[in-house]
Amino acid sequence: MASSLLSFTLAKPTTASFIRASSAPATASPTSTSTHESLNERFARKGIHFSDHNGVPVVDLTVRNGSSVRVRVPDAHVTSYRPKVSWDEDGFEEVLYTIPASPVPDDPPKFKGGVGLVINDSKGSLVSSSEWAVKDVDSDAIDALQVELSSTSGSLDITYVISLYPLSMATAVIVKNNGRKPVTLTSAILSHLRSKKRGGTAIQGLRGCSYCSHPPLPSPFELLSPSEAMKTESSGWFSSDSEPKPGIWNVQDVPITILKDKVSRVYAAPPKERLKAFYNTPPSKYEALDQGRELFFRIVRIGFEDIYVSSPGSLSEKFGKEYFICTGPAAVLVPVVVPPGEHWRGAQVIEHDNL
Structure with missing residues (x-):
């Protein structure tokens, strides 16, 4: 494995406790040539499954209590988080507000809302045109699951880690500057909550x-x-x-x-x-x-x-008909x-x- 399971303590969360940069090269080919079948062959395990959704590979994480997260691989967009919130059999609630984006001819369908990673420099977004690849996955039984995505933008290597636990989900970004000059960025992880x-x-x-x-x-x-x-x-x-x-x-x-x-x-x-x-x-x-x-x-x-x-x-x-807010940590x-x-x-x- 390129990285160990990103352990996470809810009582005292720290960045180092559940994200770490991997120095190993990506183990997957670019997502533009990766099908959900090939991703399943390489990375699927109990609680981690890849499928095709309207022509786009997605990964679903599902822990033991049924809580789940869905991530679109090509644009690293978290479109669903359904935690178990009561002991009823159907006690799951969708947390995120996600809707289809206006269609673009000949392009796969995209979505707005959800949980989106934002990384911008003085010229604009560094992730809007990025191609993301699955770099690694990890699990601890099925009470902690994780998928690690990677992308490159200029001199920057960007790693995005999505983790799911019975009572929480985490999204973590690591940006490495491989260039010779400092890079100035504004950034956020913005969640649209239903x-x-x-x-x-x-x-x-x-x-x-x-x-x-x-x-x-x-x-x-x-x-x-x-x-x-x-x-x-x-x-x-x-x-x-x-x-x-x-x-x-x-x-x-x-x-x-x-x-x-x-x-x-x-x-x-x-x-x-x-x-x-x-x-x-x-x-x-x-x-x-x-x-x-x-x-x-x-x-x-x-x-x-x-x-x-x-x-x-x-x-x-x-x-x-429903209401939503947009919130999250930002720089x-x-x-x-x-x-x-x-x-x-x-x-x-x-x-x-x-x-």
Whole structure:
């Protein structure tokens, strides 16, 4: 195996505990020439299965309690996460909001939403045109499963690891700079989380945290573009009088933030504060609440300095009857600089205690 199982302790998650860069070359041919049959021959094992979905190879991870994750191999897009959330026989709930993208003639169908990896440089997205290959898989019985994807963009080797456990799933990125010059990147792992009721959608755990209005990073998986995310539902730029203007910092003063209206925020330490020896960072974890289904999911950030949160307000109606939010760890306000020969790592964990 190119890498050992990425062990993960939910109580005290750390980047090093469940992601590590592999120095071995990729063991799979490029996904453009890999069929789901050949991927199954090389990588399938109990709980890890490859199949064809509308002409695109996908991998399904399923642990012992029935919780599952689906990943599209060519674009490393996580389109489904269905954890077991009750002891009922059918006690599984889809967490992610994923919809088909507008079709492009002669191209395989793509999707928007879900969990999307965003890595951008000054020229734009580094992952929108990337071809991903399955580099490795691993498992521990069927209570911990993992697939490792790899891609190359210029001088960068990018590894993306998706891991599934009975009560959580993790997505971790490792970027290695093989060039001779530093590389400056903005990045995020953005999850579009499904919610039953617009008025019953909220986040908690960010009280006392600084935030400002800010557009999301452009992404091939976005539902709302940066400009759409920042527009209000009426005329003007801001969703309400309480929403600060871009560049104006505020402090979250309530324990639970209702996401009924349209917002687009970055929770983080202001860049000027980061020049000090000591400053307050945002919490390492917070919770997304779905009152309609009486569920909550804890979002854990690792390696990222910012937290992005947005809600579509009435614009959600153009995507369907259900509501959703977009959130996840990010490096938006202060880009990540990866020196030559060095790695940068970041991760997101979605975990729950709903059982």
